Amino acid sequence: MTMNTILQAILDFDEALLKKSVQEQLDAGTDINIILDKGLIQAMDVVGQKFxxxxxxxxxxxxxxxxxxxxxxxxxxxxxxxxxxxxxxxxIGTVKGDLHDIGKNLVSLMLDGGGFDVIDLGVDIEPEKFIQAAEENKADIIGLSALLTTAMPIMEKTVNLIKKSNLPAKTFIGGAPVTLQFSEQIGADGYSENAPGAVAVARKLIANALPVN
Structure with missing residues (x-):
């Protein structure tokens, strides 16, 4: 079976076929990162495009x-x-005043699949809780989600407080009402318009934060 089988299994929501396909790739000695990047992540990229x-x-x-x-x-x-x-x-978490979690959950799954350690705080999260969790977990990135336009001022406040805290973590925002323009306006470090794109943005933020040898 090829990587196309992995793609088709995910598009068909066929867990049994996916499990079999991944196991066959492992048994054949295919590099894990290839299975991850060219199989699972690429499949979710296609899902994102279809969405x-x-x-x-x-x-x-x-x-x-x-x-x-x-x-x-x-x-x-x-x-x-x-x-x-x-x-x-x-x-990662949905900001204070917003109880929506579907988009955030999707992003968490994608980031987890992309090889990141994800600490999901849930919904309706106070700005201070993001900062506390980032400090405790030595986070590289703090992800903020919002579905409601009424939550966008809280998102801006949270980004500002994170920057004032002098944490080394980068800020990364997203959600239905959030745009690249808004991201730049409030000084966030990263933005993605959908869940599959979040992995690429997160990797870019990490790469830009690495010291140059």
Missing amino acids: TKGEIFVPEMMIAAETMQVGLELLKPLLVSDSNESKGTIV
């Missing part, structure tokens, strides 16, 4: 992400033994 085009909707994205997680569980024991496993630590 953007209106070919699928949020429920399908959630099911696809949950299907992908089945394949990821097979890789995790092997990834843990790999010193390069963790791409960084990300604290």
Whole structure:
């Protein structure tokens, strides 16, 4: 079976086929990172593109992400033994005043699948709690989500407080009402318009934070 089978299994929400396909790739000696990047993550990129085009909707994205997680569980024991496993630590949550979590949950799944250690704080999170969690977990990135336009001022306040705290963590925002323009306006370090794109943005933020040799 090829990587295309992994893609098709995720698009068909076929957990049994996905598990079989990933296991066959492992048995064949395929590099774990190739299975992750060219199989699971690439499949979710396709899912994200279909969502953007209106070919699928949020429920399908959630099911696809949950299907992908089945394949990821097979890789995790092997990834843990790999010193390069963790791409960084990300604290994520929906800001104070917003109880929506579907988008945040999708992003958490994608980041987890992308090799990041994800600390999901949940919803309705006070600015101070983001800062506290980032300090306790030595986070590289703090991810803020909002679905309500009324929560955007709180998102701005949270970004400002994080910057004033002098934490080394980068700020990364997203959500239905959030735009690149708003991200730049409030001084956030990163923005993604959808869940699959979050992995690429997070990797870029981590890479830019690394010391130049």
